[in-house]
Amino acid sequence: MLRQVVMSKYPTLATKTTTWRGWGTLCLMLVALALPAAARTRPHYGGTLRVEVEGDAWRKSGGLAWRLVFDGLTRMDADGVARAALAARWASENSDHRWQFWLRPGVHFSDGSVLTSSEVVTSLGAVCGTSCPWTAIHAVGSSVVFTGDSPMPNLPALLAGDEYLIALTESLSGTPPGAAAPPLPLGTGPFELMEFKNGVAILAANDSTWQGRPFVDKIEIVGHKSIREQWLDLSVGRADLVEIPAEQLRQAREQHLTVAVSPPVELLALAVADGGVLANPNLRAAIALAVDRGALSNVIFQKQGEITGSLLPSALTGYSFLFSADRDLNKARELRGGLTPPPLTLSTEGGAAMQLAAQRIALNLREAGFNVQVADPGRPQHTDLVLLRLTLASNQPRAGLESLLRAVGVATPVQGNDPAGLYKVEREFLDTHTLIPLLYLPRAWAASGRVRDLRLSPDGEPLLDDVSLEDAP
Amino acid sequence: MKLVWLIPVVFGGLTGLMAQTTNTASGPWEQPAAALAEQIAGILGPGQARLTIRNLSTVPSGEISAIRRLLAQDLKAHGVLASGAESANSIRVTLSENLRERLWVAEVIEGNETRVAMVRVGPGAQQQAQAAGGITLRKQAVLTTGEAVLAALETAGDLVAVEPEEIVIYGHTAEGWRERKRVAIGQSRPLARDPRGVIFLATGGEGFEVYLAGMSCSGSYLSAQPTGDWSMRCRESDDPWPIAQASTPQAPAPANPAESSVSLKGFYNAARDYFTGVVTPSVDVDVPPFYSAAVIPRPASAVALLIGGIDGKVQLTEGGALKPVSGTRDWGSDFAVLNSGCGTGAQVLVSGSGEAASDSLRAFELPAQEAIPASAPLAMDGTVTALWTAPDGKSVFAVVRGAADQYEVDRVTTSCNE
Numbered sequence: 001m002l003r004q005v006v007m008s009k010y011p012t013l014a015t016k017t018t019t020w021r022g023w024g025t026l027c028l029m030l031v032a033l034a035l036p037a038a039a040r041t042r043p044h045y046g047g048t049l050r051v052e053v054e055g056d057a058w059r060k061s062g063g064l065a066w067r068l069v070f071d072g073l074t075r076m077d078a079d080g081v082a083r084a085a086l087a088a089r090w091a092s093e094n095s096d097h098r099w100q101f102w103l104r105p106g107v108h109f110s111d112g113s114v115l116t117s118s119e120v121v122t123s124l125g126a127v128c129g130t131s132c133p134w135t136a137i138h139a140v141g142s143s144v145v146f147t148g149d150s151p152m153p154n155l156p157a158l159l160a161g162d163e164y165l166i167a168l169t170e171s172l173s174g175t176p177p178g179a180a181a182p183p184l185p186l187g188t189g190p191f192e193l194m195e196f197k198n199g200v201a202i203l204a205a206n207d208s209t210w211q212g213r214p215f216v217d218k219i220e221i222v223g224h225k226s227i228r229e230q231w232l233d234l235s236v237g238r239a240d241l242v243e244i245p246a247e248q249l250r251q252a253r254e255q256h257l258t259v260a261v262s263p264p265v266e267l268l269a270l271a272v273a274d275g276g277v278l279a280n281p282n283l284r285a286a287i288a289l290a291v292d293r294g295a296l297s298n299v300i301f302q303k304q305g306e307i308t309g310s311l312l313p314s315a316l317t318g319y320s321f322l323f324s325a326d327r328d329l330n331k332a333r334e335l336r337g338g339l340t341p342p343p344l345t346l347s348t349e350g351g352a353a354m355q356l357a358a359q360r361i362a363l364n365l366r367e368a369g370f371n372v373q374v375a376d377p378g379r380p381q382h383t384d385l386v387l388l389r390l391t392l393a394s395n396q397p398r399a400g401l402e403s404l405l406r407a408v409g410v411a412t413p414v415q416g417n418d419p420a421g422l423y424k425v426e427r428e429f430l431d432t433h434t435l436i437p438l439l440y441l442p443r444a445w446a447a448s449g450r451v452r453d454l455r456l457s458p459d460g461e462p463l464l465d466d467v468s469l470e471d472a473p
Numbered sequence: 474m475k476l477v478w479l480i481p482v483v484f485g486g487l488t489g490l491m492a493q494t495t496n497t498a499s500g501p502w503e504q505p506a507a508a509l510a511e512q513i514a515g516i517l518g519p520g521q522a523r524l525t526i527r528n529l530s531t532v533p534s535g536e537i538s539a540i541r542r543l544l545a546q547d548l549k550a551h552g553v554l555a556s557g558a559e560s561a562n563s564i565r566v567t568l569s570e571n572l573r574e575r576l577w578v579a580e581v582i583e584g585n586e587t588r589v590a591m592v593r594v595g596p597g598a599q600q601q602a603q604a605a606g607g608i609t610l611r612k613q614a615v616l617t618t619g620e621a622v623l624a625a626l627e628t629a630g631d632l633v634a635v636e637p638e639e640i641v642i643y644g645h646t647a648e649g650w651r652e653r654k655r656v657a658i659g660q661s662r663p664l665a666r667d668p669r670g671v672i673f674l675a676t677g678g679e680g681f682e683v684y685l686a687g688m689s690c691s692g693s694y695l696s697a698q699p700t701g702d703w704s705m706r707c708r709e710s711d712d713p714w715p716i717a718q719a720s721t722p723q724a725p726a727p728a729n730p731a732e733s734s735v736s737l738k739g740f741y742n743a744a745r746d747y748f749t750g751v752v753t754p755s756v757d758v759d760v761p762p763f764y765s766a767a768v769i770p771r772p773a774s775a776v777a778l779l780i781g782g783i784d785g786k787v788q789l790t791e792g793g794a795l796k797p798v799s800g801t802r803d804w805g806s807d808f809a810v811l812n813s814g815c816g817t818g819a820q821v822l823v824s825g826s827g828e829a830a831s832d833s834l835r836a837f838e839l840p841a842q843e844a845i846p847a848s849a850p851l852a853m854d855g856t857v858t859a860l861w862t863a864p865d866g867k868s869v870f871a872v873v874r875g876a877a878d879q880y881e882v883d884r885v886t887t888s889c890n891e
C-alpha cells in the first residue's frame with residue numbers, strides 16, 4: 001500500500017512519508033503514474049470528514065466539536081499569542097485590573113441572532129460563576145468590561161481557553177416547555193451542531209460564520225472508540241482522523257500511519273495532597289525524590305516523553321534543568337526519617353498507560369518505604385495522590401504557566417515575561433511538592449490520505465476548520 | 474525522494490554556523506557576560522569561587538573559552554576571583570536557550586544554599602540562503618502585518634493593501650510603510666475561508682480598482698488637496714475580474730490580437746474562491762474552472778492564456794485549442810508572469826506545490842508545451858497565499874503567511890546569470 005502523506009500549503013504544515021509494501025503497491029503506483037500529472041491546487045470545498053476519539057465527542061474541555069461550534073473573545077495563534085476573535089481589540093487600564101474588549105461588529109450566532117455584549121456577559125457569567133479570573137463583568141455598549149481585585153495580566157490569553165467560549169445562553173437553558181428535547185447549543189463558530197446522538201456529533205459548515213465558511217461540508221465525530229477500533233477504522237477507510245496516544249506513537253510510525261505530532265504539550269504530573277499524613281512537607285519531598293521518571297518514559301511511554309522536573313517545558317524557558325528530575329532513593333528514605341506513614345491511595349483517570357504509570361509510581365514509592373495502593377479506576381474515593389495529565393494551553397511561558405497553575409487550583413496571576421521571574425514562581429510552587437512534574441508528552445493524530453492541510457493548535461488539537469479533503473468535488 | 478528542500482536549510486544552517494564560528498571576537502558576549510557577572514557578584518560578594526561552564530545551547534563550542542574568559546574578567550572586576558577546585562563556593566554557569574532566545578543561568582552555590590541568576594541573550598543572526606540558477610530570484614520584504622493581505626499595489630507614492638474586510642493605505646516614511654488610512658469594504662455576504670482579491674491601477678493613472686468576492690472598490694488620489702488623500706468607494710458587484718492588466722507589457726486578449734489592448738476578465742465564484750471558466754472577451758475554447766490565469770507571450774501566436782485549473786492541471790489556450798503543459802507537477806495554484814528580459818524574455822513565476830513547511834517560488838520558461846525550470850527555487854518564509862505581477866511587469870509581488878499568522882508582502886525580482 002502506498003501511503004503518501006501531504007499536509008500542504010493551505011494553511012502550512014507539511015509532513016511527507018512515503019512507504020512501499022509489496023508488489024501490489026508497485027502495481028498501484030504504476031497505474032497512478034499512467035494518469036495525467038496534475039499540480040497541487042488550492043483546497044476544494046465539500047465532503048464529510050470522519051473523526052474518531054476515545055473520549056466524549058461533545059466534551060467541553062479540550063473537545064474537538066466544542067471548539068468548532070463556539071468562539072472565544074480571543075484565540076491563540078500558532079505562536080501561542082492571543083489574537084482577535086469575537087473581540088476585535090482590547091485594552092487594559094489600572095495596572096491590568098480593568099480590561100475592555102470591543103466586539104467584532106456583524107457577528108451572528110448560527111441561528112442568525114446577533115452577538116451582543118450582554119449575551120457575552122451572560123455566557124461568561126454562566127460558565128465560571130464565582131471562580132472566574134475576574135471579579136466583575138459588564139456590558140458597555142458594544143464592549144465588555146472585566147474588572148478584578150487582582151491584576152489580570154494574562155486575561156486575553158485566558159479568554160482563549162475552552163471554558164470561556166461564547167454560547168447563546170438561551171440554547172443552553174434546558175428543554176423548553178412542550179419540547180421533546182433541549183435545543184442544540186448555538187455558537188458563532190465555523191460549524192453548527194446538527195445532532196448529538198449515541199455518542200456521535202454531526203457538525204455542518206456554518207455558511208455565515210465571520211471567519212469564512214470552512215472547506216468541508218460536514219464533520220462526523222464518533223466518541224468512545226478505543227484506539228484499536230480507531231486504527232482499524234482508519235485502515236479500512238471508515239475514519240479520516242484518529243488519535244495516537246504518545247505511548248503508541250512509535251507503533252503508529254512502524255505501521256506507516258500518517259501522523260501529525262505536536263510538541264510536548266501534555267504534562268504528566270503527580271498531585272500530592274497537603275493534608276493528613278502528607279501535611280508533612282518532608283514526606284511530600286520524599287515522594288518527589290522517589291519517582292523514577294526514566295522508567296516511566298522508557299518503559300510505559302516508549303521514550304516519547306520528555307523528562308521534566310519543571311512545570312514549563314525546557315523549550316519554553318531554557319531553565320528547566322534547574323529543577324532536578326533525578327531519582328534519589330537514599331535521600332527520599334532520609335527525608336521520610338524512619339516514619340512509616342499509613343497506607344496512601346493513588347488514583348488516575350485515563351487509559352491503560354495511565355493505569356500502568358500509576359502502578360509503576362506505586363512501586364517506586366514502596367521502594368522508598370511508602371505503602372501505596374492504586375485505586376480501582378472509576379470508583380470514586382478519597383485519594384492522597386492523583387496522577388494527572390495537564391495540557392499546556394499556550395506556548396507563551398507566562399500564559400502557559402498561569403494556565404497550568406489555574407488547572408491545579410492556584411489562581412495566582414503570573415506577571416512579567418522575565419525568565420528569572422517565571423523561575424521564581426515555579427520554584428516557589430514546586431517547593432511545596434503538592435504537584436510533581438514527571439513527563440511532557442506530545443499529542444498525535446493519524447490522518448487518512450483524504451485529509452489535507454491538517455495543522456495542530458498550540459495545545460495539540462487538530463484545527464479542523466482549515467482542513468479540506470483531497471476528494472472534495 | 475524529494476530532499477531538495479533540505480539543501481537551502483542545510484546550507485543556511487552551515488553558513489549560519491560558519492558565520493558564528495568565525496566570529497570568535499567576544500563582541501556579542503560582552504554585554505551578557507558583564508550582566509551575569511554583576512548579578513553573581515551581587516549574590517556572592519567579594520571572594521573566591523570555582524567557576525564551571527556547561528553548554529546546553531547552540532553556542533558553538535569554540536566560543537566557550539572566550540565566554541569563560543569574559544566572565545572571569547568581569548567577576549574579577551567585581552571582586553570575585555574565579556579560582557580552582559579548592560574553593561568552598563562555586564559558580565555553575567549554564568549556557569541554555571529556549572525557542573525564542575538564549576539564556577545564561579548561573580547557580581551560585583555557598584554551602585547548602587544555591588541561588589540563581591540569569592540573563593537573556595538575543596538570538597543569533599539568521600542567514601538567508603540565496604537562490605542560484607539561470608535566473609536568480611531575489612525577494613525583498615515590502616510590508617509585514619498581522620492581518621491577512623490579499624493584494625497590494627504601489628501607486629501615487631503610497632502602498633494600497635487589500636485585506637479581507639478593509640482597504641489600507643500606507644504612506645512612505647523613513648522607517649518604511651506606515652498605516653495612514655483604513656476603509657471598511659462593507660461586505661454584506663459572509664467571507665469565504667480562502668478569500669482572494671486583486672488590485673489594479675485605474676485607467677489613466679493615480680487610482681486603483683479592487684475586486685473581491687461579491688464586491689468591487691475604486692480609489693482615486695485627490696492630489697489637489699494640500700497633503701493629498703484618497704477617496705474610496707465600494708459596492709456590491711459580481712462583475713468579472715481582470716485577469717491581466719491592460720497596461721502590463723504582457724498584453725492580454727488572446728482571442729483576438731487586434732484587441733490586444735483590452736483586458737481579459739474572468740467571472741469569479743465567490744462561494745468557492747475560483748474563476749468559473751467564463752471569460753470575457755470569450756476565447757475560442759471552453760476554459761475550465763481555474764484558480765490562476767496569466768497571459769504569456771508566445772513565439773508562434775502573439776499571446777496565449779496559461780490556466781491553472783481547479784483540478785490541478787495546467788493548460789494553455791493557443792491556436793484555438795486547450796493544450797496540456799507538462800513539467801508542472803510541482804506547481805501550486807498561484808503563478809504570475811515576469812518580463813525579466815533574461816532568457817526568452819518572460820518567465821512564469823510559480824508557487825510550490827505545498828509539500829514543504831516553507832513554500833517556494835521558482836521561475837519557468839514555456840518555449841513550447843513543457844515548463845522548463847529557469848531558476849532555483851527561492852525559499853519563502855511561510856506559505857505563498859497570493860501572487861501577482863507588478864504594474865511594470867518586471868517584478869512580482871507575493872503574499873507569504875508565516876508560522877505565527879504574520880503576513881509579509883514580498884517583491885520578487887530577477888537578475889540574469891549571463
